[in-house]
Amino acid sequence: MRLPANRNELRVVLAVISAGALILVRVSLPLPNDIDVVRLIFWTGVTLGAASLSVRLPAGLVASITTAPILAAVFDPLLANPFAACWIGLLGTIEIRDIRREIPWYGSLYNKFANVISAFAASLALLATRPAFAQDDPLGTTTVILIVGLAFITTNVFLAVMVVSARTAAPITRIWAMAIRDALFGATAQVFIGWLMAQVGLRVGLWATLLFMVPLLLARYSFMKYAETRALFFGTVSALSQAIDAKDGFTRGHADRVSRIAGAIARAMDLSEKQIEQIELAGMLHDIGKIGVEDQILMKPSRLDPHEQELMRRHPIYGASILEPSESLRPLVSLVLHHHENYDGSGYPEGRKGEDIPLGSRIIIVADAYEAMTSDRIYRKAIGHDRAMEQLNRYKGIQFDPKVVRALATLIENRGAQAFEVSALPPINYETLAELRKRLAREPLARDAHAG
Numbered sequence: 001m002r003l004p005a006n007r008n009e010l011r012v013v014l015a016v017i018s019a020g021a022l023i024l025v026r027v028s029l030p031l032p033n034d035i036d037v038v039r040l041i042f043w044t045g046v047t048l049g050a051a052s053l054s055v056r057l058p059a060g061l062v063a064s065i066t067t068a069p070i071l072a073a074v075f076d077p078l079l080a081n082p083f084a085a086c087w088i089g090l091l092g093t094i095e096i097r098d099i100r101r102e103i104p105w106y107g108s109l110y111n112k113f114a115n116v117i118s119a120f121a122a123s124l125a126l127l128a129t130r131p132a133f134a135q136d137d138p139l140g141t142t143t144v145i146l147i148v149g150l151a152f153i154t155t156n157v158f159l160a161v162m163v164v165s166a167r168t169a170a171p172i173t174r175i176w177a178m179a180i181r182d183a184l185f186g187a188t189a190q191v192f193i194g195w196l197m198a199q200v201g202l203r204v205g206l207w208a209t210l211l212f213m214v215p216l217l218l219a220r221y222s223f224m225k226y227a228e229t230r231a232l233f234f235g236t237v238s239a240l241s242q243a244i245d246a247k248d249g250f251t252r253g254h255a256d257r258v259s260r261i262a263g264a265i266a267r268a269m270d271l272s273e274k275q276i277e278q279i280e281l282a283g284m285l286h287d288i289g290k291i292g293v294e295d296q297i298l299m300k301p302s303r304l305d306p307h308e309q310e311l312m313r314r315h316p317i318y319g320a321s322i323l324e325p326s327e328s329l330r331p332l333v334s335l336v337l338h339h340h341e342n343y344d345g346s347g348y349p350e351g352r353k354g355e356d357i358p359l360g361s362r363i364i365i366v367a368d369a370y371e372a373m374t375s376d377r378i379y380r381k382a383i384g385h386d387r388a389m390e391q392l393n394r395y396k397g398i399q400f401d402p403k404v405v406r407a408l409a410t411l412i413e414n415r416g417a418q419a420f421e422v423s424a425l426p427p428i429n430y431e432t433l434a435e436l437r438k439r440l441a442r443e444p445l446a447r448d449a450h451a452g
Ligand SMILES: [Fe+2]
Pocket: 286, 287, 315, 339, 340
């Protein structure tokens, strides 16, 4: 039986599973005698239906619409709560990917027991707050709904954040800030839908609660559109960056790796998620302007003469002009424009100095240099991690921002020099149609997976 490789993750997983199991035993013993089996099965079924509709978002996140039916069960006064809510949290959230074992067994159990704990927290919140307000007090009822919803969401997000933090060793507060921002909007709407479902189930009939699947499906549709749009955007940016790799004879995937290294440095420097994303995108597109440089200069095997150098040095400006017309790429313009500015002001195109150079550009120039030194090129072998770091250290304060070099050094100290090791993608060859067909049949999803 496979266990988490990481000791901290194992501890968190075991703690949550045991706490969830204890709560289940506690609410089930002695068995409540007012269990309405039909209602229990109904809410479990609705939750199962909602769970089957979860949407995978980028970065391994999953958006689900199970919060509404679980909270409907919490709010339903005819259910023996918290017994019912806990069991619905456990059984109602089983998904196809759990059955197909697409996630390890302990991950499935963790998610289910996290739902048990969250449903229990929501039930407790309801028990504690409901007596304080009159039934027909609109403000009081709204307050109760919000407190119950918050108890569910914060517990759920907190447990998800704990395990990610244990796995990645990233500070809990940072992941928490990111996760809660993303979760809060979608989930708060589901809190109110959950309460309405319980009311309609009570006053009109259980069948009528199924009508709420319409707004839930709409929410799911917007999650899906969001995921698709992002995948399309990143896929297009990645394809563009590969185009420039193909043209200047760099090893395939250079821009992609620069983007990953730059993103990791930005994360290590505690920048905001939005900044990190922009730096990653700019890392992918930093040399896009080389499309505007003549081929005989771009691919010249010997040293460039001063005139050719002058033409080559225009590529950041061309890059900025290429990106500027697109509204979604415009935030990257200054990062791309200044990715050859040196820290001491000796770079181009503007000769900016120190902090006047955008931080993203200072990060990309380090990532670019490190990547170029540590991966093989057609015309020279890689010099290896140690010598690359030596070079970066030698030119810090001159070409590179010392803070950025330090961040990269710490990052590699923590993760090992293999952190950005290159999977040896073959250089791009222009294939014949038959070769292309053959390759695509062999690796149909390679590009899609890459884009995600
Ligand atoms: Fe460049």
